[in-house]
Amino acid sequence: MTDTGRALAELTFPIETSRLRLRPFTPADVDAVHAYQSLEEVARYQYWEPRSREEVAAEVAKWMEPDGTPEAPLSMVFAVTLKDSGALIGDMVLLFRDWEARQGELGFSFNPAFAGRGYATEAATAVMDLGFGHFGLHRIFGRCDARNDRSWALMQRLGMRREAHFREHARFKGVWDEEFYYAMLAREWADLRRGEA
Numbered sequence: 001m002t003d004t005g006r007a008l009a010e011l012t013f014p015i016e017t018s019r020l021r022l023r024p025f026t027p028a029d030v031d032a033v034h035a036y037q038s039l040e041e042v043a044r045y046q047y048w049e050p051r052s053r054e055e056v057a058a059e060v061a062k063w064m065e066p067d068g069t070p071e072a073p074l075s076m077v078f079a080v081t082l083k084d085s086g087a088l089i090g091d092m093v094l095l096f097r098d099w100e101a102r103q104g105e106l107g108f109s110f111n112p113a114f115a116g117r118g119y120a121t122e123a124a125t126a127v128m129d130l131g132f133g134h135f136g137l138h139r140i141f142g143r144c145d146a147r148n149d150r151s152w153a154l155m156q157r158l159g160m161r162r163e164a165h166f167r168e169h170a171r172f173k174g175v176w177d178e179e180f181y182y183a184m185l186a187r188e189w190a191d192l193r194r195g196e197a
């Protein structure tokens with residue numbers, strides 16, 4: 001079993017922040033995920049088109065299963081819920097990209113009905129804490145379309161550094177893809193969190 005697999009087995013839920021609870025997905029979450037994954041504005045910069053309820057049900061089922069094997073996991077997807085109402089407002093994913101070099105990748109999608117209140121920042125902070133703390137990652141990165149200003153603004157709010165701007169390096173939904181890479185090292189995150197305390 002990899003260290004990552006051991007850390008995953010030892011993870012306990014829910015993960016609490018001041019306003020949020022992060023937990024694994026259940027079949028009862030399909031409608032709440034469909035509420036945002038069916039929207040063009042949520043799908044615009046993702047590798048998928050707005051999803052039907054059936055497609056969302058298949059996706060949620062995948063999120064509930066171990067990705068990779070329990071011994072050598074590839075990712076963990078968290079349902080982000082509001083503490084006060086229990087409403088599911090989005091999903092956060094932590095991908096384990098290289099166990100030896102301890103590289104992780106962050107992903108996120110939120111229901112626009114809950115945008116602009118710092119919930120994504122709060123959830124991403126919890127996942128960064130978990131990635132660097134519980135999973136012992138050395139570096140966490142995030143990627144987004146350069147036009148996805150809300151996505152890169154979130155990564156900048158987290159304190160991540162823009163490390164790359166790939167110019168017209170691929171085709172994305174019929175046009176040239178411009179992609180930003182953001183990243184943060186464990187020691188930088190520790191310094192940042194110490195400064196906030």
Ligand SMILES: CC(C)(COP(=O)(O)OP(=O)(O)OC[C@H]1O[C@@H](n2cnc3c(N)ncnc32)[C@H](O)[C@@H]1OP(=O)(O)O)[C@@H](O)C(=O)NCCC(=O)NCCS
Binds near residue numbers: 111118120150
């Ligand atoms: C990327 C995404 C999660 C960002 O959502 P968001 O609502 O902009 O982010 P937050 O929830 O952190 O809210 C931040 C906003 O709340 C404000 N805010 C209010 N209270 C806050 C708090 N306590 N902490 C931080 N920000 C706060 C911020 O100032 C910011 O406002 P602004 O947008 O006017 O600058 C969202 O746009 C999304 O899901 N997009 C569709 C899916 C997608 O493209 N995913 C990324 C693929 S790469």
